Amino acid sequence: MARAPKSDAPGTQRILNNNVVIVVDDGGNERVLMGAGLGFRLKTDSVLDLELVEKSFVLESKSDGDRARTLLVDMPYEAVEAVMSAIEVAERQLKKDLGRRLPLAVLDHMNYVIERVRTGLQMAVAPMPELAILYPDEFAAATSMVESIGASLGVKLPPEECVFLTMHLLNTTRNQPDGTAAILLRRLQHIVVTVENGLGMTLDAGSADYARFILHIQFLLQRLTSGSMLRGSDSSFYQFAKHSYPRSFAVALAVQEYIAAATNQALTDEEVLYVTVHVERLTSRGVGPSAA
Incomplete structure (x- = not known):
């Protein structure tokens, strides 16, 4: 900076x-x-x-100036310094300028987090293993920021802060409208829950098949946005999957139903086929009965 x-x-x-x-x-x-x-x-x-x-x-902007004056008047300087140093480290890790809005956003967020930690207030946050798969660089930088800020202030920040800071970094580093990454993650998580409910098991988020599945769904959602869904003229593989893997095929149809409701777009048979194949791979990687 x-x-x-x-x-x-x-x-x-x-x-x-x-x-x-x-x-x-x-x-x-x-x-x-x-x-x-x-x-x-x-x-x-x-x-x-x-x-x-x-x-x-x-x-x-002027509104940023108003926020800065409100926030920085009372925020302990050591906390401000810790956050700014962590952002500089993240810029070096990601090899890019993280822009004007990030410092104030992270300062605002961490001011609340530090107070919450020191008063013992806990906040339940759903884990997002998909973040580390989809955005490994930003997630690694966010993890370093959490560790750096905590070490500088002598507090142990909760692991869910990696999720929040990753989202802040994504809003800065990705050439996407604000909230795009959050919408993608919400849809991914809903699809994961749909699959887990359909299979009656909790998926192993640490498995290679889970990572492949998440990446496939990410690209599927991107294809929906760009209007470039997979299409094939040969229906024999679709029919084979339908009859050979009836449970996984039913789960893929449930995913198709959710996507249609969320995006107002219907998956092609080719897309349903590939979801079926990925779900079938996941059936051997469960870690126990689903909590749903």
């Missing part, structure tokens, strides 16, 4: 606390500057000592 250019014009800075100052930089952007003692005894018409600046980020 780039350091702020010098800005010494009167009235261009707002002192939030001893460690955080907001300035208007040479490009006309509002920028948050952070550093131990940066705002101590500083007046609005004083020249900032840029040697004290440790971290900085640009605010995207």
Whole structure:
């Protein structure tokens, strides 16, 4: 994250606390500057000592500025520093600039998480093993962020924070409309539940067949979006799967029914065939009766 250019014009800075100052930089952007003692005894018409600046980020909009002022006035500086350092590590891992919105989003989220951990409040979150399969780079970076922030603050952050931070990273790194990754994950999870209910077993999320199944469903949903579903002229394999694997075929039809309800699109016979094949592979990888 780039350091702020010098800005010494009167009235261009707002002192939030001893460690955080907001300035208007040479490009006309509002920028948050952070550093131990940066705002101590500083007046609005004083020249900032840029040697004290440790971290900085640009605010995207006026509403971001309002959020930043509300959040950073009371948030402990060590927590701010821990989050910003973790984001810098994630940028190096992912080899990309994570943009302007991520720092404020993660600071806002972690402020709540840290308070929740310190007061002993627990929040139940469904596990998402699909995340590590679909987005291994972002999930690894999020895991490193959780470990780094926890170590810096001397607290053990709950493992579900890897899920939340992965979603924050996806919103930043993927060239998709906001919420696209979340919608995909919800649909994937619903399909997994549909399969587990149909087979009467809990699937082994650590198996290679599960990973292949998740990736296949991801590409299936992408094909639906792009209008490029698989189509074949030979129905013999479809009929073979229908009669040879009746249970898996019935589960595939249940998946087809859910997808039609969720997307208003019908799967082709070819797509149903491949879902059937993947479900059949999963039948030998269950880990016990389904809780459903």
